[in-house]
Amino acid sequence: MKSTLTLLLVLALVMFGCSNSDNPADTSSSQGEIRISLVDSPAGFDAVNIVVTEVSIHRANADSLSGWSVIDSTTRTFDLLKLRNGASGLLGAKRLDAGKYTQIRLKIGAGSNVVAGGVSMPLEVPGGLQSGLKLNHNFDIVANTTYELTLDFDASRSLRLTGNQYRLSPVIRVAANITSGIISGSISPALARVVVWTTAGTDTLSAAADTVSGTFKLMAVPAGTYSIKVVPTLTTYRDTTITGVQVVAQQDKSLGVITLRPR
Numbered sequence: 001m002k003s004t005l006t007l008l009l010v011l012a013l014v015m016f017g018c019s020n021s022d023n024p025a026d027t028s029s030s031q032g033e034i035r036i037s038l039v040d041s042p043a044g045f046d047a048v049n050i051v052v053t054e055v056s057i058h059r060a061n062a063d064s065l066s067g068w069s070v071i072d073s074t075t076r077t078f079d080l081l082k083l084r085n086g087a088s089g090l091l092g093a094k095r096l097d098a099g100k101y102t103q104i105r106l107k108i109g110a111g112s113n114v115v116a117g118g119v120s121m122p123l124e125v126p127g128g129l130q131s132g133l134k135l136n137h138n139f140d141i142v143a144n145t146t147y148e149l150t151l152d153f154d155a156s157r158s159l160r161l162t163g164n165q166y167r168l169s170p171v172i173r174v175a176a177n178i179t180s181g182i183i184s185g186s187i188s189p190a191l192a193r194v195v196v197w198t199t200a201g202t203d204t205l206s207a208a209a210d211t212v213s214g215t216f217k218l219m220a221v222p223a224g225t226y227s228i229k230v231v232p233t234l235t236t237y238r239d240t241t242i243t244g245v246q247v248v249a250q251q252d253k254s255l256g257v258i259t260l261r262p263r
Contacts, residue, residue, distance in 0.1 A: 031095045032141040035148045036071060036104065037088040039219050040080035042195055042208035043155035047115035048080040054107040055092040060100035068105065069096055075109060080155045085207060086217045091151065098143045104174065105132040114159060114166045124167040137174040148177035150220040173203050175220035181247040183218040183228065185255030190214030192260055193233035198226045223249040230258055238263055
């Protein structure tokens with residue numbers, strides 16, 4: 001009888017120990033995930049190669065040093081001009097503690113460059129950008145859900161030519177995918193080299209239609225009603241405006257085929 005009681009006590013202690021060791025490590029119920037993607041607006045270059053060395057976000061009410069969580073610290077190069085019409089680059093994805101966050105920080109490294117007219121030129125990256133470009137955006141990480149952000153990097157407005165040197169001064173729009181949609185369509189004829197654009201508050205959103213298929217996509221458009229401007233680069237065709245375009249969050253609003261009128 002005594003040996004039986006001793007065995008039962010040992011088993012109880014083992015089970016209690018296992019239970020205690022498992023619980024502290026099980027944080028999945030209090031964590032969510034963040035995914036941050038990068039897209040670009042049209043620009044008159046052959047390539048704009050941006051070197052990103054780190055992506056991190058800042059927790060609300062935390063100090064300026066310890067409040068940062070690194071999402072990705074792998075050095076990668078993104079050609080912004082390839083991130084158009086539905087294409088995007090994944091800046092980072094990570095599980096985080098649930099809670100409120102207030103900023104995204106991008107560290108942009110040396111080695112970034114611009115290709116124009118077939119010629120590659122170094123892109124000057126100020127020291128402050130190498131330390132980290134901070135983008136304000138208040139959001140919540142909710143347990144067991146994924147929060148997706150899109151950073152719209154406007155290359156044409158982000159590059160400044162001084163003498164024979166381009167300098168980077170980033171213009172980036174931050175959009176939450178849960179409150180944004182897409183505007184898509186196609187242009188006929190595609191050879192008109194059309195730029196499609198609209199405004200959302202103080203931001204200009206634009207896309208260059210593919211010169212072969214004529215297709216275009218305006219990405220991460222906040223839900224709302226818009227007037228869409230269709231502007232051909234080939235001046236033998238007229239500009240077109242489409243009004244009353246309703247964008248619903250997380251849906252693709254197709255405008256179908258837009259046929260341009262000759263002048």
